[in-house]
């Protein structure tokens with residue numbers, strides 16, 4: 001049994017920790033799929049289309065750390081570019097693998113199916129270069145080890161997606177076996193001198209400051225630095241806020257947690273403390289139009305910003321300083337200062353008395369969220385979709401161990417369904433709950449059928465407010481109306497003759513209680529609960545945020561000088 005290029009790739013994927021690879025077959029990748037499938041540690045997961053395949057891989061990477069999506073040339077890969085873009089924006093090492101034309105075709109001037117109908121097949125890798133940290137095409141079997149290793153190492157080091165193109169007649173070509181896997185997995189450590197210089201600079205930045213606070217951003221988890229952040233927070237004793245896309249990256253039951261800082265739509269009293277602070281330690285932060293509420297909540301004091309591999313201060317920059325090592329170093333040196341916690345204690349809001357609606361009342365967003373809060377425990381992962389689900393999710397208090405997943409940077413509606421499917425396969429045993437709007441659900445609904453096929457027990461809370469409400473709050477128009485579906489019947493239709501999915505509707509609080517109980521009991525497949533709420537029943541935060549994002553979008557062009 002000769003060892004081939006496909007076997008080399010399979011062995012490397014397994015060595016870096018992948019146990020499931022997401023695929024849609026096509027004649028350019030069939031031999032490669034055979035090789036991957038024959039690896040004892042890899043399980044092939046079929047998806048309904050390549051957009052969903054790439055989003056399932058994006059979700060798998062959130063749970064597993066790294067993922068692989070295997071598609072056919074051009075018609076497959078170009079759809080998969082969307083989930084690859086998400087992985088880039090969300091800092092996830094998704095390996096996009098595409099079959100490609102037989103190596104003889106270019107030289108024989110063949111026009112091929114699935115291509116643009118020209119003689120130039122390089123357009124795909126040229127596009128892939130723009131949305132990955134490394135894109136390689138294996139055109140000769142001898143090149144396979146070097147190119148595959150280069151792409152995988154680049155993805156693992158930078159937490160960005162990589163692209164590997166394998167011609168249909170090379171997947172089965174003879175190839176040498178891989179060398180030690182540490183050659184591609186060995187991390188890069190901080191430069192010692194830069195690390196201590198950065199620590200000295202941090203001490204200087206903090207000295208003389210009365211009210212320092214920590215702000216956690218979404219890159220913290222991707223840099224593997226959550227533990228060290230906690231060490232630093234406890235060494236300082238200061239208040240800790242998180243950006244919306246970093247919710248769940250600092251424990252919310254921790255006494256120093258002061259809420260989600262999101263400008264005027266912040267939770268608890270985090271915006272008051274961030275605005276009161278005279279020093280902000282930013283760890284893995286991303287200040288974007290969405291996270292600063294249309295630039296109305298951009299901190300305006302000099303910041304210390306610790307990124308995955310460098311640290312900046314007002315007037316200083318230190319390269320090759322790894323975030324986790326920097327935070328740990330700081331924790332061992334920093335002077336305690338709990339002024340921001342003392343102040344927070346003075347102004348923290350009393351926990352709001354949550355109103356329980358009568359069982360027979362029409363279901364409202366508030367009652368829905370009261371019941372979702374009750375679902376959260378140390379074993380739950382809540383995935384919130386673009387839409388009012390972002391804002392409703394932000395208000396939830398996460399018990400210790402509960403996880404929260406959001407795709408706020410790429411913000412592709414429909415991400416949550418395939419991503420939850422992929423995440424659930426990467427985190428067996430966790431209870432995965434999705435909160436998704438009706439508009440988003442319509443984009444990628446087919447992947448519920450894969451949850452049925454692989455018996456993945458995801459609970460899908462479909463918040464049906466009859467349309468694209470988040471868009472309505474930014475700027476309304478007829479385009480924000482959609483055709484209503486019978487969502488529960490659709491999910492039951494995915495069962496075919498042997499599925500265990502349940503499709504339920506909840507029009508009142510009482511019906512929701514019953515539906516959630518049934519969902520918790522269904523371990524043999526997905527349970528979708530259509531939660532029907534009024535079209536205008538949206539969060540006050542969405543209305544405020546939508547107003548300022550629309551204003552930011554409408555800024556007039558700056559007149560040329």
Ligand SMILES: Cc1ncc(Cn2nnc(CCOP(=O)(O)OP(=O)(O)O)c2C)c(N)n1
Nearest residue numbers: 387388412413437438439440467468469470
């Ligand atoms: C792929 C993609 N296409 C279009 C958009 C713009 N967009 N953002 N949110 C929406 C509507 C979301 O509506 P729903 O899922 O019903 O959420 P709600 O806001 O809760 O009604 C759109 C159409 C987007 N974010 N992603």
Ligand SMILES: [Mg+2]
Nearest residue numbers: 437438467469
């Ligand atoms: Mg909606």
